[in-house]
Amino acid sequence: MTDLSPALAIRLEEAVSARFDEETRFLAELVKVPSDNPPGDCAPHAARAADLLEAMGFTVERHPVPAELVHANGMASATNLVVRHRFGDGPVVAMNAHGDVVPPGEGWSSDPYGAEIRDGVMYGRGVAVSKSDFATYAFALRALMAAGAPLKGTVELHLTYDEEAGGEIGPKWLLEQGISRPDYAVSASFAYSVVTAHNGCLHLEVQVDGKSAHAARPDTGHDALEAATGILAALYAHRPALAERRSSVPGITSPSLTVGLIQGGINTNVVPDRVTFRLDRRMIPEETPAEVEAELRALIGQAAAGRDGIRVTVRRILLARPFRSVGDAPRLAGLFARHAEAVLGRPVGQNGIPLYTDARHYSEAGIPTILYGAGPRDLLEANGHRADEKLVLEDLRQATLVVARALAELLTAGEEGDHP
Numbered sequence: 001m002t003d004l005s006p007a008l009a010i011r012l013e014e015a016v017s018a019r020f021d022e023e024t025r026f027l028a029e030l031v032k033v034p035s036d037n038p039p040g041d042c043a044p045h046a047a048r049a050a051d052l053l054e055a056m057g058f059t060v061e062r063h064p065v066p067a068e069l070v071h072a073n074g075m076a077s078a079t080n081l082v083v084r085h086r087f088g089d090g091p092v093v094a095m096n097a098h099g100d101v102v103p104p105g106e107g108w109s110s111d112p113y114g115a116e117i118r119d120g121v122m123y124g125r126g127v128a129v130s131k132s133d134f135a136t137y138a139f140a141l142r143a144l145m146a147a148g149a150p151l152k153g154t155v156e157l158h159l160t161y162d163e164e165a166g167g168e169i170g171p172k173w174l175l176e177q178g179i180s181r182p183d184y185a186v187s188a189s190f191a192y193s194v195v196t197a198h199n200g201c202l203h204l205e206v207q208v209d210g211k212s213a214h215a216a217r218p219d220t221g222h223d224a225l226e227a228a229t230g231i232l233a234a235l236y237a238h239r240p241a242l243a244e245r246r247s248s249v250p251g252i253t254s255p256s257l258t259v260g261l262i263q264g265g266i267n268t269n270v271v272p273d274r275v276t277f278r279l280d281r282r283m284i285p286e287e288t289p290a291e292v293e294a295e296l297r298a299l300i301g302q303a304a305a306g307r308d309g310i311r312v313t314v315r316r317i318l319l320a321r322p323f324r325s326v327g328d329a330p331r332l333a334g335l336f337a338r339h340a341e342a343v344l345g346r347p348v349g350q351n352g353i354p355l356y357t358d359a360r361h362y363s364e365a366g367i368p369t370i371l372y373g374a375g376p377r378d379l380l381e382a383n384g385h386r387a388d389e390k391l392v393l394e395d396l397r398q399a400t401l402v403v404a405r406a407l408a409e410l411l412t413a414g415e416e417g418d419h420p
Contacts (some may be wrong), residue, residue: 002403002410003107003227004339004350004408005189005327006360007324008107008149008408009038009405010148010291011146011147011149012143012144012147012227012404012405013149013401014399015142015143015146015147015357015404016139016140016143016397016400016404017397018146019142019143019402020139020397021137021141021356022139023135023139023396023397024117024122024135024393024396025057026052026134026135026138026139026281027048027115027122027127027131027132027134027135027391027396028115028117028122028124028190029048029052029115029122030045030048030049030052030099030130030134030135030241031113031114031115031122031125031126031127031128032114032115032124032310032413033045033048033113034113034125034299035046035099035100035101035126035161036101036102036103036104036125036163037074037075037101037102037135037161037162037165037396038049038066038074038103038165039074039075039076040070040074040075040076040077040080040100040161040162040164040165041075041077041080042075042076042077042099042161043064043077043079043161044077045099045100045161046062046079046081046159046161046356048080049081049099049134049159050062050081050359051400053083053138053157055095055141056059056138058132058138058157059080059082059083059084059294060081060083060301061082061084062078062079062080062081063080063081063082063174063177063179064078064079065078065079065080065169065173065238065259067139069169069173073162073163073165073166073168073169074165074294075165076160076167077313078100078160078161078162078163078169078170078205080159080160080161080170080173080179081157081158081159081160082156082157082158082174082179082180083138083141083156083157083159084096084155084156084157085141085145085154085155086145086152086153086154087100087151087152087153087154087155087411088150088151088153088283089146089153090151090152090153090154090323091154091182091183091184091410091411091420092153092154092155092156092180092181092182092183092184093108093153093154093155093182093183093184093185093186094142094156094158094180094182094184094185094186094362095133095137095141095155095156095158095161095185095186095403096158096159096160096171096186096187096188096358096359097131097132097133097134097136097137097158097160097183097187097188097373098130098159098162098163098170098188098358099126099131099134099158099159099160099161100162100163100164101125101126101129101131101159101164101314101395101403102125102164102385103125104125104362105386105387106387107281107386107387108123108387108388109123109387109388110124110388111124111269112125112387112389113125113132115127116249117393119366120143120392120393120394121390121391121392121393122299122390122391122393123388123389123390124389125389126389127389127390127391128190128207128374128375128382128383128384128389128390128391129188129375129379129382129384129385129389130163130188130373132188132373132374132375132391132396133188133189133373133374134159134246135374135396135400136373136374136396136400137157137186137373137403138157138405139168139308139366139400140400140401140403141155141157141398141404141407142241142317143401143404143408144411146409147351147404149408149412150168150328150412151408151411151412152411152412153410153411154187155407155411156180156182156375158170158180160175160358161173162401163270163357163358164321166318167320167357167358167361170358170361171361171362172357172358175361175365178211178258179381182362182367183367183368184262184328184332184367184368184369184410185359185362185363185367185369185370186332186336186366186369186370186371186372186373186403187340187357187358187359187362187369187370187373188357188358188371188372188373189353189357189371189372189373189375190373190374190375190376190377190378190379191340191344191348191372191373191374191395191398191399191402192340192344192346192348192361192374192376192377193251193350193351193377194333194337194340194348194349194350194370194371194372195239195249195251195350195352195353195359195370195371195372196249196325196329196330196333196350196351196352196359196370196371197249197252197285197322197323197324197351197353198252198322198323198352198353198354198355198356198359198360198371199252199255199282199284199285199287199322199352199353199354199356200282200283200285200287200289200319200320200321200322200323200353200356200360201280201281201282201283201318201319201320201356202280202281202283202289202292202293202296202316202318202319202320202334203278203279203280203281203316203317203318203319204232204278204279204280204293204296204304204314204315204316204317205276205277205278205314205315205316205317206228206231206276206277206279206282206296206312206313206314206361207274207276207277207305207312207313207314208221208224208225208227208228208231208264208274208275208310208311209224209271209272209273209274209276209311209312210223210224210271210272210309210311211309212266212271212272212273212339213270213271214269214270214271215268215269215270215271215393216269217338218271221271221273221309222230222271222273222307222308222309222386223271223272224264224272224274224275224309224310225272225275227262227275227307227310228275228277230264230301230304230307231303231312232259232277233303234299234302234303235257235259235279235296238257238299239256239257242254242255243290243405244257244259244276245284245287246278246284247284247286247352248286249283249284249285249348249352250350250351250352251334251351251352251353251354252284252285252351252352252353252354253284253354254281254284254392255281255282255283255284255287255292256281256282256354257279257280257281257282258279258280259278259279259280260279260280261275261277261278262275262276262277262278262392263275263276263277263377264276278317281296281340282354282356283322284322285322285323285324285352289319289321289322290418296314297314298370299416300314302311311341318357320356320357320360321360321364322360323356323357323359323360323363323365323369323374325363325368326363326368326369327366327367327368327372328368329363329368329370329412330371331368332333332368332369332370332410334350335406335409335410336370336372336403336406337349337350337404339402339405339406339409340372340402342405343398343402343405344398344402353371353378353379355379357371359371364381372390372399372402372406373399373403374396374400375391375395375399376391376392376395382391
């Protein structure tokens, strides 16, 4: 790869700025179409996004996911979109953002689907996570096309719709179906750092079965809630040990364990015959998912042992493996960090995050992958997954320029050995 020429840098900045009002309107239109997951009826948003992209002159491939597979993943509908622009022979770079979002919840100061702009900040569900990067990547590609540089390679947009449900029928499905075979991948993120690793996540459902009885004669039943309480106590007592396990990746600290959902019982005057709860176990990149799951299953089994009439069933709900740097990813991360520093005028680090994202599907396939996109310094600043999710529009413009510049350098015509 070669450094970006000053003349090309100027042309890219002019191209991004010239269409920034259009980019802002594009993002607003995406926010205005709900794509909450759950319930996960996301095909209408994909249709709107495809229409907007086609109006920009792109050819959009629509890839509906089979209904039975969609339903098996807890969603109602999903259509993945792929846009490809070939500049010439060279590497294929996939730019992935997800259009499904968590439901808005309460506490908003404006309509969560209104895309209201106040003091240069747009508010709305998905405006930062990650409908913003539909805009970032599409308009970065449009700027590359307008700049007229002699580039080698292909840029693909992978716009998918199941990140909030685990990503199994989004990027993973595109790769498994052979719809795309990229040499590099960039996934949605924020503007002030380049993400090179992230946590994994394991969700388990624990079902505790006993026997119901009249509350006046609890001795004739087997109390599932009492047994579940013992299991929960063991899980919570495990937390200090997890806090002692430290990751070597900057930005990631320790594993965590949360019980986020519990239900059970029949009535106040009945010994509960069944209690079910779900737990979330975040894994640092150094951990092995199989070992983590085995540890939890053993802990639950030990806590339930010796309880007469109690049966415990553990079922895996979700497994998102940790995302790690593979192949040429360090070079890709350095390139994006260098251009981000040039545009933002401040140091831009390379670090991990304690979340899990669709980026892992690319790295698991052996594709050098990083996360970079539009937004503030972290999820909390963006109000991601909270009321009043927001995006500073200048961050969107600058991130679009960073992506355009980094892609231009990555795809600049050079020796054949410059790409995998």
